[in-house]
Amino acid sequence: MLKSDEFQRWIEASHAMFEIFEGRYDVYPLAVRWAKEWLNLKKFNVSKEDTEIVNHLIDSFNYDAYRNYKDKIEKNGNKWANIVKRADQQFKTLKNLKSGNWGNIGFGVAPFLFSWNFQRFKEYVKKKRNFDLQNYAEKLGKILEYRIKLLKEFSHKRLTHEEVAEEKVKKIFDDINSELRKIGIGNNEPVGTIKLLHVFSPYYFPLIDNKIASVIGLSSLTSDSYVEWMKVVRRWLQRYYDLNENLEQKFHFSILKLMDQGLYIMSSVKLRARVENLGLKVN
Template sequence: MDIPTIKEFNKGVEEFRKYEKRDAMYKVATFMVSHFWNKPADIADGLGVLLLTWNQAFYRYGVFDFNKLERCIKNNYSEIKEYRNRHILTLSTSDEKNIKKMFNEFLEALQIDTGKMKGRKSPVSVAKTIHLLAPKFFPIWDDKIARAYGCYYNKNSAEQYIRFCKIMKDFSEKLKDKILYKNWSILKIIDEYNYSKYTKHWI
């Protein structure tokens, strides 16, 4: 993996904040998850605010079932609480089994539940969801970002996500003391760079 120079990295973050207007929804969803912590139904609503905006290209074909998402949060709540208090730098091989299980359960819960595309699944939605639940531990990806890091998820998406987590751990380790922007988790800042460079090609 090629780690960018700090100048290139900060340029990517600057371009993201200049052009990406939808990031207001990230702030709203983050607030809602935090404010309604311990209330899975309300957390599901907060996640929906982000997913239906951030991943609109996917959910324009139909919406997920909020009740299934709520149940998934409840079923994984003890693990979610643990990961919410951890940093990506603490990721170890002992986490892989739980991450794979959680990822696959959210993949089922967040599938399109109505219309012609019913049953279609989105590894992108899963990553965004678990990131909001544990923003210091779980990184965000999309199609182009996953491809750029050699983690494309057309098959074995949970395993590919674990691989992506390991790469983002290494990325975080190498840049953690150099990043200028401190208002979000390091994984959110890295995603802003990745989005600028690989998704939008702003840099």
């Protein structure tokens, strides 16, 4: 267990590294801001600067960082190139996110969801020849609009301040997962579900992916196991209660997001891309 000063240094160091390697074109802050606006006004405003950030992300997205050389399809150069081409074509359709007011929040969270859950969207492109990201965003917006009341209720909660609302959490988790399964490729979508819940309630729903889940002893990500994860995170962060809000104010992120940055830096699949960014290579 980390001492308080060690926890603070871990958060600060992880955040600094995250900003160096991921922060430049990260659309997470936009997704959180737009989600908050939409919950309050049922619309969100996209500025010209926002569109530039989204477009930079799309133009600079490193698909090769997610290539799995153990996969029989992806290890084939031509097949991988085709996957990248089709994925990039779909991602570029989000350049249609022009400045102004938008009512469908699906388009506000789609750039974040696609870029931070590309391991999953990669499978959509591989297995669903007619996958259409615009259509996906449109349907996603309707799914979220139907659940706006409950999403808004969660957005006012802080995990470190109150007990986990187990039954309500399980309900919305299973509900959104079921809907994502319908508009995806027919598989459960726990990681996508969790990312969406977090964007709308960044102080209540902690992020987690399959790799972290396996390390902490969760065999799979279900509504039940996610509730257990929330309890674990709550207990852990309460040990550093006096530090949490100061760190949030310093970095302008929830402690749940800052914690996730630390876990991400420790376990990311993008090592190859990061080493290349450092300029370390054999000529």
